[in-house]
Amino acid sequence: MDAVELVEIAPRDGLAGGGLALSPVDTIELVECLAAAGLRRIEAASFCPPFSPAAEQVLSALPRLPGLRYGALVPDQAALRQAAAYLDEAQFVLPATEDFAQRQEKRSQAELLAELAEVTKAGLEAGVPVSVGIAVAFGCPFAGEVPRAAVVELAGKVAGTGPAELSLADTLGVATPDQVRAMITEVRAAAPGIRLRCHFHNTRNTGYANAIAAVEAGVRVLDVSAGGFGGCRFAPGAAGNIATEDVVYALERMGIATGVDMIAVADTAGWLAQRLGRPVPALLGRAGMFPPTI
Numbered sequence: 001m002d003a004v005e006l007v008e009i010a011p012r013d014g015l016a017g018g019g020l021a022l023s024p025v026d027t028i029e030l031v032e033c034l035a036a037a038g039l040r041r042i043e044a045a046s047f048c049p050p051f052s053p054a055a056e057q058v059l060s061a062l063p064r065l066p067g068l069r070y071g072a073l074v075p076d077q078a079a080l081r082q083a084a085a086y087l088d089e090a091q092f093v094l095p096a097t098e099d100f101a102q103r104q105e106k107r108s109q110a111e112l113l114a115e116l117a118e119v120t121k122a123g124l125e126a127g128v129p130v131s132v133g134i135a136v137a138f139g140c141p142f143a144g145e146v147p148r149a150a151v152v153e154l155a156g157k158v159a160g161t162g163p164a165e166l167s168l169a170d171t172l173g174v175a176t177p178d179q180v181r182a183m184i185t186e187v188r189a190a191a192p193g194i195r196l197r198c199h200f201h202n203t204r205n206t207g208y209a210n211a212i213a214a215v216e217a218g219v220r221v222l223d224v225s226a227g228g229f230g231g232c233r234f235a236p237g238a239a240g241n242i243a244t245e246d247v248v249y250a251l252e253r254m255g256i257a258t259g260v261d262m263i264a265v266a267d268t269a270g271w272l273a274q275r276l277g278r279p280v281p282a283l284l285g286r287a288g289m290f291p292p293t294i
Contacts, residue, residue, distance in 0.1 A: 003257040005221045006244065007197070008039040010272065011058075012046055012073060014225035014241060016232070020276055024057045030272060031058070034226060035068055037264035039244070043091060043223075045072040047079040059086035071131070075105075077118040084126035092119050093169075094158060095135045096151050099142035104135075109154070117161045129164035133199060137183065139174035141232075148179075152186045159191035165221065166194050170210060171232055173203025173239060177213035184217040197221035202228065202281075203239040211242055212250065222247065227269030228281035243282030245269065249289075263289065 011031050015021060022030065031044050044062065045055035055072055062070060069088035074080045080090050094112050095101040101109045116132060123130040136143075137151050151168070158166055168183060175183075184196060198214040198221070200207040211222055228243030248262040266285035273280045280286075 002220055003259070004215055004251055005041065006039060006247065006258055006260060007041040007043060007071070007221060007223045008034050008226065008244060009043045009199075009223050009241060010034065010226040010229055010244070012043045013223070014227075014229040016230060020229065020231075020278070022272075022275060024054050024061075026275055027054075027058050028061050030226075030268070031062055031070075033268040033271070034265070035063070035065065037268060038258075038260040039265075040067050040259065041069045041071065041089070043071045043073070047072050047083045048075045052079070052082065055083070056086065059083070074119065076115050077122040080119050080122045080128065080130075081126065084122075084128050087128050089129050089131060089164070090119070090123055091131050091133060091167075092116055092163075093133045093135050094154070095140075096137045096146050096154060097140040097143040100136050100140050103142060113157055113161070116158065116163070120162045124162070131165035131167055131197065132158050132161075132163045133167040133169045133197075134158065135169045136171045137168045137175075138170045138179060139172045141172060148183055148186060151183065152190045155187045156190040159194045164195065165197050166191060167197035167199050167221075167223070169199035169223075170201055170207075171199075173201035173207060175200070175210050176206055177209050180210045180213045181217045184214060184219060188218070195221065197223065199223040200242050201230065201232065201239060202242050207239075207242040208246065208250065211247060212254075215251070215256065224248075226265050226282075227272055227285075229269075229272065229276070229278070240281050243269070243284070245284040246282050249284050263293075 071089040224244040225241035230240035245262040245265040
């Protein structure tokens, strides 16, 4: 099977929700450790207010290495233009429901789609490809169940704005593997030619099964977070993102290359846990490699 590209999101989305925070200096060290472990796409910062000053501080200090791509979350075209000098790629979020768009983004879906068109245009002008994440694609804390047809229709509209990549996000961690497979099949038909990416949370212990289902359905880009840190402030009790080291273990045992040193990531997750004062949700660091290394 083809290799799977992992997008490391611990420095940004992995610290979202749950009151987790790192200083810019620690964030820089975290990104450097993740890059040393072999991760080549790292979402390092957010240019959403009030995080922009720290984002510039972090991204301006990071080493620039061949093949290493840094990304950040941008809420609008102004943020992308501000961040373009530091970025290799940008992430824009568009909720699958009107309720989530209004409460989280303070804009309607129509307004966000219009903004996305401007963001992708600005990205093309600046040489910064834009990846669009459809948030709450499998379930919304305000609207409940999200009809697959609504997500598929939205995906078609998103594809029409010209992004480089479209991500399906299980923000609440409610999806199941059969839903993931069906969603990917229908979105691929509605948005042919666009590269698909998936983002899973492990809130109900289905995140890893969903990731494998996505890979088996042909997705070759997954979001992961070192240690499994993360959360969602709109979903009480939500667990973190699927853990980088645990995903790498599963994929490598399946014969799918990732290019990532899972032990180095587990060590980095231990360092991060000390900085955050939280236990590591991931299991590889506790269980160890198999077969055991000498």
